[in-house]
Amino acid sequence: MRTLNHFHKALFLIVFTLTFLPSGRLLAQGLDPATIANPPADSWPTYHGDYSGKRHSPLTQITPQNVSSLTLAWAFQTGQEATLKSSPLLVNGILYFTVPDNVWAVDARSGHRLWRYTYPPNKGQHIGHRGVAMYKGWLYFTTPDAHLISLDAQNGKVRWNIQIADNEKGYWSTMSPLVVRDHVLVGVGGDLDNIPGFLKSIDPESGKTQWQWFVTPPAGTPNATSGGMTWMTGTYDPELNLVYWGTGNPTPVLTGKTRPGDNLYTCSIVALNPDTGKLAWAFQVSPHDTHDWDAVETPVLVDADFGGQPRKMLMQTSRNGYFFVLDRTNGKNLLTVPYGPVNWSLGVDKQGRPIPNPGKEPAPDGRLIAPDEGGLTNYRSPSFDPKTGLFIVSAHPSWSIYFAKPADGTYGWAGADYDVWSRGVIEAIDYQTGKIRWSHEVGKDIFAGVLTTDSGLTFTGDIAGNVLALDTSDGKTLWHAGTGARMDTSPITYELDKRQYVVTGNGGVIFAWALPESVQ
Numbered sequence: 001m002r003t004l005n006h007f008h009k010a011l012f013l014i015v016f017t018l019t020f021l022p023s024g025r026l027l028a029q030g031l032d033p034a035t036i037a038n039p040p041a042d043s044w045p046t047y048h049g050d051y052s053g054k055r056h057s058p059l060t061q062i063t064p065q066n067v068s069s070l071t072l073a074w075a076f077q078t079g080q081e082a083t084l085k086s087s088p089l090l091v092n093g094i095l096y097f098t099v100p101d102n103v104w105a106v107d108a109r110s111g112h113r114l115w116r117y118t119y120p121p122n123k124g125q126h127i128g129h130r131g132v133a134m135y136k137g138w139l140y141f142t143t144p145d146a147h148l149i150s151l152d153a154q155n156g157k158v159r160w161n162i163q164i165a166d167n168e169k170g171y172w173s174t175m176s177p178l179v180v181r182d183h184v185l186v187g188v189g190g191d192l193d194n195i196p197g198f199l200k201s202i203d204p205e206s207g208k209t210q211w212q213w214f215v216t217p218p219a220g221t222p223n224a225t226s227g228g229m230t231w232m233t234g235t236y237d238p239e240l241n242l243v244y245w246g247t248g249n250p251t252p253v254l255t256g257k258t259r260p261g262d263n264l265y266t267c268s269i270v271a272l273n274p275d276t277g278k279l280a281w282a283f284q285v286s287p288h289d290t291h292d293w294d295a296v297e298t299p300v301l302v303d304a305d306f307g308g309q310p311r312k313m314l315m316q317t318s319r320n321g322y323f324f325v326l327d328r329t330n331g332k333n334l335l336t337v338p339y340g341p342v343n344w345s346l347g348v349d350k351q352g353r354p355i356p357n358p359g360k361e362p363a364p365d366g367r368l369i370a371p372d373e374g375g376l377t378n379y380r381s382p383s384f385d386p387k388t389g390l391f392i393v394s395a396h397p398s399w400s401i402y403f404a405k406p407a408d409g410t411y412g413w414a415g416a417d418y419d420v421w422s423r424g425v426i427e428a429i430d431y432q433t434g435k436i437r438w439s440h441e442v443g444k445d446i447f448a449g450v451l452t453t454d455s456g457l458t459f460t461g462d463i464a465g466n467v468l469a470l471d472t473s474d475g476k477t478l479w480h481a482g483t484g485a486r487m488d489t490s491p492i493t494y495e496l497d498k499r500q501y502v503v504t505g506n507g508g509v510i511f512a513w514a515l516p517e518s519v520q
Contacts, residue, residue, distance in 0.1 A: 029153045030137035031091050036179065037238055041495040044090040046233075047131050047176035048381065049492060052301040053235040055383040057493045060455040061500035066519050067457060067469045067479045073501060073514040074111030078104065084505030085488045086131035087176065087381070087449075093496060095503070096134070096153070097510060100126040100144050100174070105156060109496055111512060117156035119143050125172035125189065128488070130233065130379070133177035133184060135204040140184050142173035148186055148202060162207040164188060170195050176233045177202075180243060180274040183210060187230025187245070191292075192412045194251045197228035197266075201277060211277030215247045215265050225259040227251035228266040232296035232379055237312070240329060242271045242280055244314055246296035249289045254362045254415025255404050262287040267295045269316060269324075271331060281331030284353060286320045290361045291344065291402065292373045292417075293320040300384050300391070306334055306432065315431060317382055317393040319375030320344075322354055323434050337434030339427060340397040341370040362402035362415045372400030373417045381449035381490035383458070385472050390428040390437060392458055392472070394446045398422035424463055426450065428475060438475035442468070449490025451502070459502055461487030467504050467513065483511060 036045050041059055049055055062070065078084065080099050088097035094114065095106045101119040106112065124144025132151075133140045138159060139151040145167035150159040164186055165171035170193030178185040184202040191197075196219075201210040215228030227250040234245035247270060250256070250263040265279075267286035272279055285295045300315045306325065314328035321342035325335035333352025345354040360367055374396060382393035399420040408414045424446025428437045442448075443463030451459040457478070458470040465486050469479040485507025493502045499520060502513045 029092055029094060031134045033181065042093070044088065044492045044494055045134060046089070046178065047087050047133070048233065048235065048298065051236040051238065053298045054300055054302065055381050055449070055451050055490065056385055057451065057453045059453055059493055059495055059500050061495065061520060062453065062457060062502065062515060063455040064457060064471055064478055066515060069515055069519045070469065070479050070481070070513050071516055072481070073512040075512070076106050076111045076113065076510040078102070078508045078510070080508045082126065083128070083488045083507060084510065085128035086505065087490050087492055088503060088510070089132060089134055090492070090494050091134055091153070096132050096139060097505070098129045098131055098141065099508070100129045103132060103139065103141050103151065103156065105153070106510070108494065108501070111510070115156040117151055119149065122167070124167050125174070127174060129174050131176035133179045135179045135184065138204060140177045140179070140204070142175055142177060142186055144172050144174070146171040146173045146188060148177070148184070148207070150207060160207045162202070164200060169193065173231070175231050178233050178236065178243070179204065180236050183274050185234070185243065185274065187232070189229045189231035191227050191229050191248055191251050191253060194226040194411055196226050197230050197248055199230045199245055199272070199277070201274065213272060213277040213279065216250070216263070223259070223261045225250045225263045225266065229294070230296070232298070235299050235301050236274065237301055237328065240312070241273065241275070242328070243274045244299040244301070244328065245270055245272065246294070246299060246316070248294035248296055249292050252410045252412060252414035253292050254290055254402065254413060254417070255410060256288055256290045256361065258410045263289070267293060269295060269299050269314065269326065271328065283324070283326055283331045283333065285316070285318045285322065285324060287353060288356055291320070291369060293318070293375050295319065296379070297377060298381055300382065301328060302384055302431070304386065304389070315384065315391055317377050317391065317395070317429070319378060320354065321371050321376040323391070323429055324352070325431060335434055339393070339429055339434070339436060340376045340395055341399065343370045362404040364404055364406065366401045366403050368399060368420070369402050370399045371396065372398040372419050372422060374398065380447060383450040383452040385452040387454065388472055389431055390472065391431050392426065392428050392450050392452060394448055394450055394460060395425050395427045396422055396446055397425065426458070426460055426470065426475065440470060440475040448487035451491040451493060453493060459491040461504065461506065465506060467506070467511070481513070483507070483509065485509070
């Protein structure tokens with residue numbers, strides 16, 4: 001026994017030496033660009049897992065038949081009051097995740113902390129943070145005061161720190177950047193002030209700006225407006241070489257009298273050339289928005305038949321309550337249909353855009369509107385399952401009373417809304433027709449994103465703090481586990497050493513779930 005213990009100690013030292021340098025730096029902790037385009041089972045190299053935004057995994061070790069045996073593999077306590085909203089990256093066995101001002105590197109097999117980076121105290125917006133991006137051996141982290149930090153992935157040390165936008169003017173950043181070849185794409189938030197939104201491309205080596213695309217026309221342009229923030233991560237089609245991004249609402253937010261017209265390109269899905277920043281096409285999902293319905297929800301890329309013809313499609317369940325299917329080669333609309341209660345439009349025009357009802361704009365005496373200001377969905381990620389053709393989204397059917405408040409003027413919020421009724425559901429939408437195939441209630445509200453797998457499972461969370469595994473075919477619960485805090489993240493999955501893990505963030509804790517070895 002003593003000899004065996006000595007052997008184990010020696011083996012540990014060998015493994016430790018091969019894994020770490022004396023300085024504490026991890027060896028070979030870098031990302032091959034090809035991994036982003038075609039992620040293997042042992043990686044999750046981007047915010048969405050891959051460029052498509054489908055959040056669907058080919059892994060099948062955990063199945064509807066054995067998921068009831070799923071158990072906790074490990075848990076990592078961040079020790080932060082801030083709730084986790086980030087999706088971890090997984091590269092070479094290491095998970096990277098964030099809360100505002102903090103980045104962690106954690107061993108994906110054990111949950112052991114390898115390093116932590118903490119950004120200095122700042123006056124930025126600490127509303128939440130979605131995660132980091134990676135290029136070769138470098139991580140990219142946006143800060144609450146709108147800076148972009150380049151970190152060494154091996155030890156968390158700062159390589160450079162640049163300003164994305166001026167926090168003193170009202171900008172912040174909470175997003176996970178998107179790496180497309182030698183471009184780091186970053187967006188901004190800031191719709192509490194009348195400032196223009198933009199998307200910026202940064203050189204991953206030098207930190208210099210390559211291009212900047214503004215959502216709204218320059219100040220002084222006739223009928224120009226402000227707003228159009230780009231605070232969520234987009235998607236990318238390598239074949240078309242187009243980046244797809246959702247833009248936020250115009251400002252002032254709840255009053256539109258000072259900004260007549262459609263307010264292009266706010267509340268839109270846009271396609272940009274990542275090398276030049278030039279606009280290829282745009283589709284506006286909420287013309288002249290007066291309800292704070294950002295269209296930043298994930299533009300999911302799907303190649304499949306539609307109406308009997310093969311199509312390169314883009315799908316979005318937008319915050320305004322409509323499900324959109326577009327031809328992503330040109331932005332032409334294929335389908336527009338509500339996926340919950342919607343009463344603010346007069347219908348849909350010939351281009352597939354909802355037609356705003358002037359009688360449903362916020363007013364001093366209030367207007368009853370569906371959905372509420374949080375939208376029929378929000379930042380939480382949906383998933384698309386190619387086997388069933390189901391677009392699965394965490395939805396928020398809701399009603400609210402909107403007020404225009406002249407005393408607030410025409411700056412920033414410029415109004416108010418008060419919730420009347422809401423509930424949280426997981427909805428499965430048939431992308432061909434827009435019909436809801438099944439719906440699974442999860443409480444009064446919902447904050448969790450969705451992950452699907454090839455084995456027929458849908459992972460998500462409810463308002464009570466349970467992690468859920470649903471049957472993708474009908475939405476029935478197959479397994480659940482209580483965590484003590486609600487899930488504000490979108491689950492990820494990966495396989496290491498022939499063991500599949502599902503990772504969720506609940507409260508300030510990262511949980512890794514896996515099957516016992518006897519069940520695998």
